[in-house]
Amino acid sequence: MSTRVTFIGAGNMASAIIGGMIDSGYSPSAITATSPSDAFLAPVNERYGIHTNTDNVAAVTQADVVVLAVKPQMMKEVCEGLASVIQRRRPLIISVAAGLDAATLEGWLGGELAMVRCMPNTPALVGAGASGLFANASVSDEQRQLATELMEAVGLVEWVEEEALLDAVTAVSGSGPAYFFLMFEAMEEAGVKLGLPAETARRLAMQTAFGAAKMAMASDKTPAELKQNVMSPGGTTERAVEHLESADLRRILAEAMDACAARAREMATELSNR
Ligand SMILES: NC(=O)C1=CN([C@@H]2O[C@H](COP(=O)(O)OP(=O)(O)OC[C@H]3O[C@@H](n4cnc5c(N)ncnc54)[C@H](O)[C@@H]3O)[C@@H](O)[C@H]2O)C=CC1
Numbered sequence: 001m002s003t004r005v006t007f008i009g010a011g012n013m014a015s016a017i018i019g020g021m022i023d024s025g026y027s028p029s030a031i032t033a034t035s036p037s038d039a040f041l042a043p044v045n046e047r048y049g050i051h052t053n054t055d056n057v058a059a060v061t062q063a064d065v066v067v068l069a070v071k072p073q074m075m076k077e078v079c080e081g082l083a084s085v086i087q088r089r090r091p092l093i094i095s096v097a098a099g100l101d102a103a104t105l106e107g108w109l110g111g112e113l114a115m116v117r118c119m120p121n122t123p124a125l126v127g128a129g130a131s132g133l134f135a136n137a138s139v140s141d142e143q144r145q146l147a148t149e150l151m152e153a154v155g156l157v158e159w160v161e162e163e164a165l166l167d168a169v170t171a172v173s174g175s176g177p178a179y180f181f182l183m184f185e186a187m188e189e190a191g192v193k194l195g196l197p198a199e200t201a202r203r204l205a206m207q208t209a210f211g212a213a214k215m216a217m218a219s220d221k222t223p224a225e226l227k228q229n230v231m232s233p234g235g236t237t238e239r240a241v242e243h244l245e246s247a248d249l250r251r252i253l254a255e256a257m258d259a260c261a262a263r264a265r266e267m268a269t270e271l272s273n274r
């Protein structure tokens, strides 16, 4: 029998992981998602044919794995409501919440548990996610393997051995899709100013990002070498890249990612003191 997975929350991140799991062959009948309102559940039910439930406690009574996928601000209330059934049943807990540490979640869930913290990203929806995972000391090798299999169903998995490094993962890949979407918006706008139809500029920008990522992943060369290969001496790319470097794109990105990781730490403090 396949592992029964219950998602608490059926929003962007849960739907992305569920969609990816189903595309990669997970049985919809082994997956349940919850939300307080049927309005959120109807789309995942119709789209994926999974079980849905507005009652969190009922939804975890048969679960082998419980994925906590509500907003960090909702997590305390949700965990406290689940504590007794979770302590009785002791499933593997996987939390995808940004900035909430395992010890705080265990406290809200009534005590020591096997817990994996996962920082996924929304491209999980198309099987191209990137997740950073951390396991607390109660997680067995078998459970680690289970978490790896679950998240590998929706993309790349990288384990980190220090929980604090999940904030760095958040800065790189958890929030990272938004940086690239921003680039698409900006490249489309700039392409339109140069005379292209918006749709043409958007398609070209997206295909270029896709091609660059695919090529970099398949190549033995470093990104610096691949960049150099595009930059003919005295040519067009050189001019553009010089402009990006002198406008300090690297510093801007580093500062944005520092701010992201700092916000994850700040959320941890704010939320654990509630
Ligand atoms: N959106 C993203 O790109 C990423 C989000 N995350 C994390 O995923 C978690 C969820 O974020 P999103 O999916 O973006 O939020 P969302 O707002 O799209 O989804 C939250 C879901 O929780 C449900 N919910 C609210 N109260 C509930 C309750 N009492 N019981 C059960 N369900 C309840 C809502 O109905 C909704 O379906 C957050 O903790 C976030 O930090 C992590 C990585 C990336």
Ligand SMILES: O=C(O)[C@@H]1CCC=N1
Pocket (backbone or CB within 6 Å): 098, 170, 174, 175
């Ligand atoms: O913005 C957020 O807080 C969540 C966590 C990483 C991506 N989205």
